[in-house]
Amino acid sequence: MLWAVAxxxxxxxxxxxxxxxxxxxxxxxxxxxxxxxxxxxxVAMAILLLVTALVLYAAFKFRRRPSGFEPRQVxxxxxxxxxWTIGALVVVAFLFVVTVRxxxxxxxxPPPGEQPNLVVTAHQWWWEARYPQSGVVTANEIHIxxxxxxxxxxxxxxxxxxxxxxxxxxxxxxxPGHPNHFWIQADKPGTYLxxxxxxxxxxxxxxxxxxIAQPEAEFKAWEQHQLEIPPKPTSGDAAAGNKLFDxxxxxxxxxxxxxxxxxxxxPDLTHVASRETxxxxxxxxxxxxxxxxxxxxxxxxxxxxxxxxxxSKQQVRDLVAYLETxx
Amino acid sequence: xxxxxxxxxxxxxxxxxxxxxxxxLLGWLSSVDHKKIGILYLLAGLxxxxxxxxxxLLMRIQLAWPVNSFLSPQAFDQVFTMHGTTMIFFxxxxxxxxxxxxxxxxxIGASDVAFPRLNALSLWLLICGGLLLYFSFVAGGAPAAGxxxxxxxxxxxxxxxxxxxxxxxxxxxxxxxxxxxAINLIVTIIKYRAPGLTVRRLPLFxxxxxxxxxxxxxxxxxxxxSLVMLLIDRRLNAHFFQAASGGSAILWxxxxxxxxxxxxxxxxxxxxxxxxxxxxxxxxxxxxxxEYVAASTxxxxxxxxxxxxxxxxxVGLGHSLxxxxxxxxxxxxxxxxVKIFNWIATMWNGAIRFTTAMLxxxxxxIVFTIGGLSGVSLAIFPIDWQVTDTYYLVAxxxxxxxxxxxxxxxxxxxxxxxxxxxxxxxxxxxxxxFWTMLIGFNMTFFVMHFLGLxxxxxxxxxxxxxHDWGLLNxxxxxxxxxxxxxxxxFIWNVxxxxxxxxxxxxxxxxxxxxxxATTSPPPVHNFDRIPPIRSRRPLYDLxxxxxxxxxxxx
Numbered sequence: 001m002l003w004a005v006a007x008x009x010x011x012x013x014x015x016x017x018x019x020x021x022x023x024x025x026x027x028x029x030x031x032x033x034x035x036x037x038x039x040x041x042x043v044a045m046a047i048l049l050l051v052t053a054l055v056l057y058a059a060f061k062f063r064r065r066p067s068g069f070e071p072r073q074v075x076x077x078x079x080x081x082x083x084w085t086i087g088a089l090v091v092v093a094f095l096f097v098v099t100v101r102x103x104x105x106x107x108x109x110p111p112p113g114e115q116p117n118l119v120v121t122a123h124q125w126w127w128e129a130r131y132p133q134s135g136v137v138t139a140n141e142i143h144i145x146x147x148x149x150x151x152x153x154x155x156x157x158x159x160x161x162x163x164x165x166x167x168x169x170x171x172x173x174x175x176p177g178h179p180n181h182f183w184i185q186a187d188k189p190g191t192y193l194x195x196x197x198x199x200x201x202x203x204x205x206x207x208x209x210x211x212i213a214q215p216e217a218e219f220k221a222w223e224q225h226q227l228e229i230p231p232k233p234t235s236g237d238a239a240a241g242n243k244l245f246d247x248x249x250x251x252x253x254x255x256x257x258x259x260x261x262x263x264x265x266x267p268d269l270t271h272v273a274s275r276e277t278x279x280x281x282x283x284x285x286x287x288x289x290x291x292x293x294x295x296x297x298x299x300x301x302x303x304x305x306x307x308x309x310x311x312s313k314q315q316v317r318d319l320v321a322y323l324e325t326x327x
Numbered sequence: 328x329x330x331x332x333x334x335x336x337x338x339x340x341x342x343x344x345x346x347x348x349x350x351x352l353l354g355w356l357s358s359v360d361h362k363k364i365g366i367l368y369l370l371a372g373l374x375x376x377x378x379x380x381x382x383x384l385l386m387r388i389q390l391a392w393p394v395n396s397f398l399s400p401q402a403f404d405q406v407f408t409m410h411g412t413t414m415i416f417f418x419x420x421x422x423x424x425x426x427x428x429x430x431x432x433x434x435i436g437a438s439d440v441a442f443p444r445l446n447a448l449s450l451w452l453l454i455c456g457g458l459l460l461y462f463s464f465v466a467g468g469a470p471a472a473g474x475x476x477x478x479x480x481x482x483x484x485x486x487x488x489x490x491x492x493x494x495x496x497x498x499x500x501x502x503x504x505x506x507x508x509a510i511n512l513i514v515t516i517i518k519y520r521a522p523g524l525t526v527r528r529l530p531l532f533x534x535x536x537x538x539x540x541x542x543x544x545x546x547x548x549x550x551x552x553s554l555v556m557l558l559i560d561r562r563l564n565a566h567f568f569q570a571a572s573g574g575s576a577i578l579w580x581x582x583x584x585x586x587x588x589x590x591x592x593x594x595x596x597x598x599x600x601x602x603x604x605x606x607x608x609x610x611x612x613x614x615x616x617x618e619y620v621a622a623s624t625x626x627x628x629x630x631x632x633x634x635x636x637x638x639x640x641x642v643g644l645g646h647s648l649x650x651x652x653x654x655x656x657x658x659x660x661x662x663x664x665v666k667i668f669n670w671i672a673t674m675w676n677g678a679i680r681f682t683t684a685m686l687x688x689x690x691x692x693i694v695f696t697i698g699g700l701s702g703v704s705l706a707i708f709p710i711d712w713q714v715t716d717t718y719y720l721v722a723x724x725x726x727x728x729x730x731x732x733x734x735x736x737x738x739x740x741x742x743x744x745x746x747x748x749x750x751x752x753x754x755x756x757x758x759x760x761f762w763t764m765l766i767g768f769n770m771t772f773f774v775m776h777f778l779g780l781x782x783x784x785x786x787x788x789x790x791x792x793x794h795d796w797g798l799l800n801x802x803x804x805x806x807x808x809x810x811x812x813x814x815x816x817f818i819w820n821v822x823x824x825x826x827x828x829x830x831x832x833x834x835x836x837x838x839x840x841x842x843x844a845t846t847s848p849p850p851v852h853n854f855d856r857i858p859p860i861r862s863r864r865p866l867y868d869l870x871x872x873x874x875x876x877x878x879x880x881x
Contacts, residue, residue: 017777017781017794017795018780018781019794020781020782020793020794021780021781021782022713022714022780022781022782023780030713032709033709033710033712033713036707036709036710037704037710037713040703040704040707040710041704044700044701044703044704047696047700048693048696048697048700051667051671051692051693051696052693052696054671055671055674055689055692055693058671058674058675058677058679059674059679059681059689062610062674062675062676062677062678062679063678063679063680063681064611064678064679064680065678069678070611070678071610071611071612071676071677071678072612072676073612073613073876073879074612074613074615074676075613075615075616075617075879075881076615076616076617076618076619076669076672077615077616077672080616080668080672081616081619081665081669084664084665084668085619085661085665088660088661088664088665089661092657092658092660092661092703095657095703095707096653096654096657098707099650099653099707099708099709100650102709103646103649103650103708103709106709106712107646107709107712109646124485158479158485159477159479159480159485159576160477160479160480160576162641162716164716164782164784166713166782169712169713170641170709170712170713171641171712171713171715171716172641172643172712173641173642173643175570175576175577175642175643176479176570176571176576177570177571177575177576178570178575178576178577178642178643180643181643193782193793194782195782195784195787196784197641197715197716197717197784198477198641198716199404199472199473199477199480199716199785199786200480201404201480201485202400202401202404202471203400204400204786204787204788205400205787205788205789205790208791281791302399302400302401303400303401
């Protein structure tokens with residue numbers, strides 16, 4: 001085990017290895033699980049050290065000595081059997097007690113009738129987020145106010161997915177026909193990375209989550225901005241792109257507030273240009289990457305439900321210009 | 328052998344001895360001899376092990392560095408699904424059934440299994456099931472919904488190729504074979520033990536195989552039924568598992584894991600049995616606490632039916648169910664821990680010979696303990712909420728199934744190969760095989776604990792370039808390549824030793840159970856004479872007429 005600790009120390013010399021991990025909790029829920037993990041790790045290490053020491057001692061001490069030595073034939077010892085059976089039961093009972101304690105603190109059961117602050121719907125392969133109080137709709141990048149415990153309702157639009165942001169707490173499945181609830185909270189401002197944790201098909205690897213925790217005022221400002229309808233472009237590439245968007249198949253999957261596009265098969269694009277990434281964490285959101293994505297989504301996210309539409313270079317330029325106005 | 332090699336020997340139980348009329352290839356294909364069938368099971372397992380191993384290497388190459396494009400996600404998804412399905416159903420099952428098939432009649436002093444023709448049926452059903460599964464590659468695409476094939480991803484709208492249909496039919500056919508084989512072995516063990524071989528004197532391998540067969544006949548039907556329901560959904564448009572039309576996606580998980588968790592013990596208990604044979608013989612002492620090792624096996628068997636929802640802690644079943652399944656899952660650690668301590672106590676004050684078999688058995692004690700302890704951490708469901716479905720879980724299951732089952736099987740094969748072939752496996756190649764496997768295995772899977780804790784989920788065909796993810800994945804891939812080379816060493820060892828290995832003689836390890844009382848390889852009818860059985864170690868009693876076990880009350 002020492003070599004394992006040394007290996008981690010060497011790998012983690014720049015202190016980044018466990019950033020965004022089970023060991024970097026920023027919520028009380030995640031913190032209580034981290035504490036439990038340490039307790040169990042220490043108990044497990046102790047047992048492993050004991051077993052390893054006994055096995056290695058036996059292996060070196062009791063090797064066959066030369067010629068014909070026959071060890072005493074021992075068939076067992078009831079007292080020893082009882083000792084290790086009861087010893088194992090005591091360890092297990094202790095672990096059970098700490099488990100129940102952490103269950104309560106890491107996953108409080110919501111009071112009946114409590115309305116969710118956020119409704120997240122998992123799709124193949126992106127996350128839809130709706131804020132019922134304010135009416136904000138966004139995708140993949142979820143903003144929350146720092147220090148508040150929000151109740152989230154988690155649903156699925158197709159197959160089983162799983163919400164997991166290790167810094168913030170437990171993972172939980174998004175199951176069609178079985179809405180789940182969990183608490184989300186971050187006590188420090190920052191961006192927390194997560195991902196879909198239940199295999200859900202070809203795009204599973206690129207169904208990543210960003211939770212952006214902002215101080216209350218900043219969050220309010222973000223929310224306000226998300227509620228504004230971006231102005232309709234009137235000239236140039238952007239206007240051409242807007243026309244193309246409204247008249248082409250884009251509107252059958254996407255929504256843009258204030259336009260005829262109202263579908264929710266794909267992410268809501270009302271403020272797509274204000275997001276950090278594209279295609280659920282696949283690409284950094286730059287005009288250049290957006291152009292690449294529109295040109296051939298299958299190149300970057302094979303299996304994605306958005307096909308290659310064989311747009312001309314000019315059409316891609318127009319669409320990018322339009323989408324970039326959706327700040 | 329002389330006419331009456333053992334004083335007080337009895338005739339082998341009169342069973343209808345299969346008449347082997349044909350020789351050569353046809354002799355093998357048409358055989359109803361449990362020994363040939365056992366070897367065919369092992370060979371089938373080895374071929375599928377090659378396929379599953381290549382699939383594993385393809386995955387490790389794809390994952391060696393971030394955003395690699397060696398495999399498309401569609402190809403990767405087929406490969407990981409086939410890897411898991413193959414290793415569980417067409418490697419672990421046939422290899423363990425094969426060893427049981429070969430050894431059980433010999434260990435209980437019978438001339439064959441109870442139903443030799445049925446035995447051949449089980450074998451060929453299993454092989455046909457595996458071939459059908461692999462035929463999917465050319466029939467339009469292998470299944471790609473994972474080895475536990477969760478609905479609704481496995482349903483027609485989300486898996487439109489025929490892969491899942493081949494998966495269902497292949498597993499159904501192999502599953503029927505497994506149930507038939509289990510019934511056969513149960514009847515054999517209950518009805519055809521040699522005189523004097525009471526249940527309390529059965530070798531522990533036989534004990535554990537017996538418990539395993541009960542698990543098979545109770546668990547497999549849950550899988551078989553759910554496979555039929557899935558086929559009806561996919562082919563006849565029913566809605567068992569489709570929430571959109573009133574079915575339940577969670578129902579599949581309950582059915583699958585009601586089978587799936589006992590299955591874990593189906594593939595580990597026989598390995599426990601082999602360890603329980605190998606450690607005493609190479610420590611020159613009887614097993615410590617025979618009754619406790621046997622009884623803890625029964626306890627594990629019973630508990631294994633009460634723990635399935637620990638695979639479903641992330642489903643959101645509610646705290647009361649989670650708590651109940653955590654209790655049962657934690658409890659199962661107790662009989663398992665008891666076994667570990669009994670094996671260590673068997674080595675204590677012994678005279679240990681570190682043959683390759685014993686090296687695998689000894690390292691099993693440590694690597695299996697690592698897997699068992701990470702299993703305990705996964706039973707503690709708040710931890711499971713964080714680490715399930717990550718590489719931590721992949722590490723856990725491989726420490727249990729590879730460090731446990733495969734290391735146990737390697738110990739068993741080095742131990743019993745001389746009986747099966749009449750030749751010893753090379754100890755020199757064997758030691759290379761062991762050390763490369765131990766190093767490769769730990770390199771591949773130990774780092775996965777960290778990857779999981781760092782946030783890497785399983786079943787991703789690629790991953791972003793985060794922190795040290797690339798480095799740890801590269802270490803894992805190099806380990807996998809070492810494991811691949813090590814497996815080739817093993818195959819080479821079998822290949823050369825079967826012809827030119829040192830002749831084994833009847834009892835090369837000076838072991839004490841009945842299979843070592845006959846020739847190596849045994850004749851078609853197994854035994855000419857069976858030594859008197861007055862204790863658990865009949866051959867020890869023969870060797871030590873002045874202080875036999877039965878005089879000491881064992």
